[in-house]
Amino acid sequence: MSLFEDQAPRPLADRLRPQSVEEIVGQDHLLAPEKPIGRMLASGHLTSMILWGPPGCGKTTLARLLAARTGLEFEPLSAVLSGVADLRKVFESARARRASGRGTLLFIDEIHRFNRAQQDGFLPVVEDGTVTLIGATTENPSFALNAAVLSRAQVFVLKRLDEAALQEILGRAEETMGRPLPLSDEARSLLTTMADGDGRYILNLAEALYALPPSTRLDEAGLMEAVQKRAPLYDKDREEHYNLISALHKSLRGSDADAALYWFQRMLVGGEDPNYLARRLVRFASEDVGLADPQAMMHALTSWQTYERLGSPEGELALANCVLYLATAPKSNAVYTAFKEAGRAARKTGSLMPPAHILNAPTKLMKDLGYGSGYQYDHDAEDGFSGQNYFPDGLERIEFYEPVERGFERELKKRQDYFNKLRAKRKN
Template structure:
C-alpha cells in the first residue's frame, strides 16, 4: 500500500484516471473518488502535513472525529482513507437507515476484532440523525477503544451531538470547495473521459458557480453534460437548458435556516443594502416563512437601530401588519 500522502505505487494510476470494467455503470463522482489523501481536493487546512489529519497520518494513529461540513466536500472519502492509516477494519453505516439492533451487532463484531488484535473504525454518515439515547450507546465503546468513531454531519455538532460524546471526539470543519478545487475536479473528469467537457469558457465558469462548493454536484452535472451535450460546446444558455437551475440550499429549521437569518441580520448591521437584499431573496426563494423574516426585521429595528432612527421600528411593524392583512 502506498503512503496515503505520497504518490501511488509504481504502475498504479491515480484513482481519477482509472476506468476499470463495469465503471460505465457507476456514477462519475464515484469513479473519481480519491484512493489517496493527496487526491482530496480543497481541504488542505486539514490534510497538509502540519494540519490535524496530516499529523494523525504521520503518527499512524487516528482518534475519534466529527467531520462537519457541507455536502460534497469529501467527508465520506476522508473517513474511508483514514481507515487505511492504522489498518482498521472499516464499517460504514447511515444513521438514517440504522437502528439500535444494527449498532449492537457492530459493537459485538468490533469486540471480537479487538480481541484478535485489530481495531475497528466505524463511520456514521449523518450522525446527527441518531437520537440522544442512540448517541449514548457509543460512549462505552469509544471510551474503551473498541471502536474509533468517525461521524459525518452537515449540522452544527454543538446543537446535534451529545456533550458527553463530543467531549470524546475532535470536531474538524470541512470547507466548501473553492473555484480552483472545483476546476481541478473537472480536469480530472476530462482526463477520465478522455475528452474535454463540451462547454464554452463562460458556461464552464457558470457551472463552477452553480456547484457552490459541492464537488459531488459538480461531477453529477459534468456527467450529464458528457451524456447530453452534442458535438458543439454549449454556451451559458445551453447549460441552463440542459441542467435547469439548482434548488437553493435552505431548510426550515436547521443550519441553512439560521445561516441565512444571520447573514441577513449582519448585512443590515453593516449597512450593506445589496447584501441584505440578496440574503432576503435567498431566504424567500428557498421557501422561508415571511413572518420569520419580519420578526427578524422587527428585532433588528428595535435592538440594532433603536433610537438612532425611531421610525425604523414603525416601518418594520407596518410591513408586518401589511403582510398579515
C-alpha cells in the same frame, strides 16, 4: 462482488472517488502534513473524530481512506437506516477483531440523526478503544451531538469546495472521459457556481453534459437550459436558517444595504416564510434603530401589512423596501439598553412603593395617610416642569436612557439635557 459486478455501469462521481488521501481536494487545512489529520496519518494513529461539513465535500471518502491508510477495518453505518441492533452487531465484530489484534473504524454517516440514547450506546466502545469513531454530519455538532460524544471526539470542519477545487474535479472528469466538457469558458465557470461547493453534484452535472451529442457546445444560457439549477443549501429549521438571519441582522446593523439585501434574498430563494422576515425587520427597527428614526418601526409595520395584502412575490418588494430603509437609517440601541437596565433595577429593588406624592387618593383614609400630599402639577409650573422626584423613596435616581448623537435621537438628547438642567435647578 459477483463475476460481472465490476463491468456494471458506474456513475462518474463513483468512478472518480479519490483513491488516496492525497487525491482529496479542498481540505488541505486538515490533510496537509503539518495539519491535524495529516499529523495523525504521519504517526499512524487515529483518534475518534467528527467530520462536520456541507454535502459533497468528501466526508465519507475521507473516512474510508483514513481506515485504509491506518489498517483499520471500515464499518460504515447510516444513522438514517440503522439502530441499536445494528450498532451491537458492529461492536461484536469489533471485539472479535480486536481479540485477533485488528482494529475497527466505525463510520456513522449523518450521526446527528441518532437520538441521545443511541449516541450514548457507542460511548463505552469508543472509550475502551474497541472502535475508532468517525461521525459525519452536516449539522452544527454543538447542537446536534451529546456533550459526552463531543468530549471523546475531535471536531474537524470540512470546507465547502471552492472554485479551484471544483475546477480540479472537472479536470479529472475530462481526463477520464477523454474529451473536454462541451462548455464555453463562461459556462464552465457558471457550472462551478451551480454546484454550490458540492463535488459530487458537479460530477453529476458533468455526467449529464457528457450525455449530450459530442458536437454540442453550450454557452451560459445553453447550460442553464440543459441542466437544472440546484436549490441553495438552506434548511428553515436548522443551523443555516440561524446563520443567514444572523448575517441579515448584522448587515442591517452595519448599515450595509447591499449585503443586507443579498442575505434577505438568500433566505427568500431558500424558501423562508416572508412573514418570518417581516417580524425580524420589525424587531430590528425596535432594537437597533430605535428612536434614532421613529419612522423606522412604522415603515417596518407598513411593509409587513403591504406584504400581507399583496402576498408573494409582489409583496416581497415592500419588505425589500424596508430592508433598504433600515440599513440606511441612523442606528441607536439606547432604548434597548435602557429597557434592559430598568428591568435589572426593577428586579433588584423588589416591591418599593412609589413616593406618596404621586399616588392617587380616591378615599379619605388614603388622603389621611398622605397619598397625593405634596404633588406638584407640572402644567402649573412656569416652564411646565416641576422637577419632582418620581423614583421610590430610598432609591437614588438612575439614568437608564442615554440618547445618542445620531438621527432624531440627537433632538431627544437635547430635550433630556434640558430637563436634567431644570431638575438640578429645582433641587438647588
